[in-house]
Amino acid sequence: MGDDFPKEPVEGDPEAPGEASHRGAFGEFGGAGSGLIDRAFRERIVLAGVALGREDPDEVDASMDELARLVDTAGADPVARVLQHRDAPDIATYVGSGKATEIRDLSEHHDADTVVFDNELTPAQQGNLETILKRSALDRTAVILDIFAQNASSLAGRTQVELAQLRYRLPRLRRSGRTFSQQAGGIGTRGPGETQLEVDRRRIMRRIRKLERDLVGVRQNRATQSKRRRRTSNRSVAIVGYTNAGKSTLLNRMTDAGVLVEDRLFATLDATTRRLELPGGEAVFMTDTVGFVRKLPHQLVEAFRTTLDVVVDADLLVHVVDSSAPDPFGDIDAVRGVLREIGAEEVPELYAFNKADADPVAATRLAAREEDAVAVSAMTGEGIEDLLVAIGRRLRASTRVVSLVVPFDRGDALAMAHREGEVLDESSDERGWRLRVRLDEGSVGRLAEFAEEGDGSIVLDSK
Numbered sequence: 001m002g003d004d005f006p007k008e009p010v011e012g013d014p015e016a017p018g019e020a021s022h023r024g025a026f027g028e029f030g031g032a033g034s035g036l037i038d039r040a041f042r043e044r045i046v047l048a049g050v051a052l053g054r055e056d057p058d059e060v061d062a063s064m065d066e067l068a069r070l071v072d073t074a075g076a077d078p079v080a081r082v083l084q085h086r087d088a089p090d091i092a093t094y095v096g097s098g099k100a101t102e103i104r105d106l107s108e109h110h111d112a113d114t115v116v117f118d119n120e121l122t123p124a125q126q127g128n129l130e131t132i133l134k135r136s137a138l139d140r141t142a143v144i145l146d147i148f149a150q151n152a153s154s155l156a157g158r159t160q161v162e163l164a165q166l167r168y169r170l171p172r173l174r175r176s177g178r179t180f181s182q183q184a185g186g187i188g189t190r191g192p193g194e195t196q197l198e199v200d201r202r203r204i205m206r207r208i209r210k211l212e213r214d215l216v217g218v219r220q221n222r223a224t225q226s227k228r229r230r231r232t233s234n235r236s237v238a239i240v241g242y243t244n245a246g247k248s249t250l251l252n253r254m255t256d257a258g259v260l261v262e263d264r265l266f267a268t269l270d271a272t273t274r275r276l277e278l279p280g281g282e283a284v285f286m287t288d289t290v291g292f293v294r295k296l297p298h299q300l301v302e303a304f305r306t307t308l309d310v311v312v313d314a315d316l317l318v319h320v321v322d323s324s325a326p327d328p329f330g331d332i333d334a335v336r337g338v339l340r341e342i343g344a345e346e347v348p349e350l351y352a353f354n355k356a357d358a359d360p361v362a363a364t365r366l367a368a369r370e371e372d373a374v375a376v377s378a379m380t381g382e383g384i385e386d387l388l389v390a391i392g393r394r395l396r397a398s399t400r401v402v403s404l405v406v407p408f409d410r411g412d413a414l415a416m417a418h419r420e421g422e423v424l425d426e427s428s429d430e431r432g433w434r435l436r437v438r439l440d441e442g443s444v445g446r447l448a449e450f451a452e453e454g455d456g457s458i459v460l461d462s463k
């Protein structure tokens with residue numbers, strides 16, 4: 001480790017290795033036993049993956065490549081890779097103890113500080129592996145949590161990340177005494193007594209409850225905001241996609257949002273919403289939010305519910321794909337998997353094949369495969385106008401024609417129907433005005449009480 005330090009200090013990290021305190025997942029509860037990547041120097045990391053049963057070898061490769069990028073983003077250097085084929089994971093050590101011994105020898109050979117597994121490890125597996133490997137064993141979840149912790153800046157973002165970290169840490173607490181990341185000095189290799197462990201556990205549980213309460217408040221605030229937006233009858237569009245695909249660049253290009261753009265994974269963790277006028281004149285709310293990866297840990301998705309609500313509630317998703325990526329279809333599948341997990345699979349989706357400047361052939365070819373897809377370059381602006389037109393078209397296509405009966409004493413509702421929708425037909429009878437109107441979802445909800453009975457297109461309990 002001495003050799004590596006401090007050639008590539010990471011910005012904002014403490015200078016002295018002895019004083020390294022993790023900003024990462026376990027920081028608050030004490031650096032020494034934290035078992036996460038130490039950024040006081042560039043840790044050397046061995047990547048270990050298991051291909052289970054009939055898993056597609058290309059998929060496994062793509063997942064390992066992605067893990068290498070994640071580790072690099074977290075601030076460490078992947079130095080070697082091990083891949084093993086198994087029918088099923090080993091209950092005690094995931095890879096099997098023979099393989100674990102092999103990985104230990106390899107780690108010694110490469111002078112690696114930590115082994116990162118591409119699969120989620122149970123707390124017990126993690127502990128057993130560390131005993132065999134004689135160094136920290138982390139899983140993909142820990143690495144992603146670590147990156148999130150580095151990137152979270154808003155209160156909501158930090159709260160969500162800390163909650164995910166603590167939920168991850170709680171069942172692993174026992175291990176805190178025998179982690180090997182600080183093996184050089186032998187510090188932190190002796191664990192706290194059982195009592196200390198109990199104290200820590202109680203503190204963490206208390207903190208988790210506090211964070212959960214805070215998030216309920218944040219979520220309610222957001223819900224109020226989004227209700228207020230809906231009242232304006234502007235539709236809401238969420239930009240989703242694989243991390244680093246160019247989502248923030250796209251929002252900046254379409255509006256003057258000024259969202260941070262970086263060539264790094266998970267640069268954005270918070271949702272940013274801007275109002276934007278489409279070429280047809282209608283205004284929409286456009287939101288940029290956190291990106292996705294393969295095998296995004298469930299607990300992180302859970303913790304980020306508050307941020308992801310905006311995706312679930314959107315009228316349309318603009319799914320940004322990096323056309324120049326090695327495996328755009330794999331990226332798309334990963335994103336669709338997360339959308340399913342959060343319950344947004346039914347929201348209409350429009351593909352924007354981005355980075356057309358970097359790989360015009362791929363972007364055009366990809367756009368040709370999907371209906372209504374557009375090849376764009378968020379960087380140069382190419383194709384953006386087409387994308388805006390397509391967004392307008394898709395939003396209009398998702399309006400519905402409904403029949404309303406509005407009593408004569410409800411002139412306000414009649415005015416609302418005219419203001420928010422396109423009235424196709426108007427007449428009156430003894431019950432009131434009868435209208436056939438083309439409305440978007442939000443307006444349908446607001447006028448639901450006037451829906452003509454038997455009009456199956458109206459969901460009376462909406463919004």
Ligand SMILES: Nc1nc2c(ncn2[C@@H]2O[C@H](COP(=O)(O)OP(=O)(O)OP(=O)(O)O)[C@@H](O)[C@H]2O)c(=O)[nH]1
Nearest residue numbers: 243244245246247248249263266267268291378379
């Ligand atoms: N060549 C090229 N690069 C682009 C384009 N759009 C974005 N990029 C680059 O891709 C990288 C990621 O861009 P972001 O806009 O931060 O991507 P993101 O999807 O918001 O990423 P996360 O927030 O980290 O998930 C940056 O280095 C951008 O400059 C594009 O159209 N062409």
Ligand SMILES: [Mg+2]
Nearest residue numbers: 247248267268
């Ligand atoms: Mg971003």
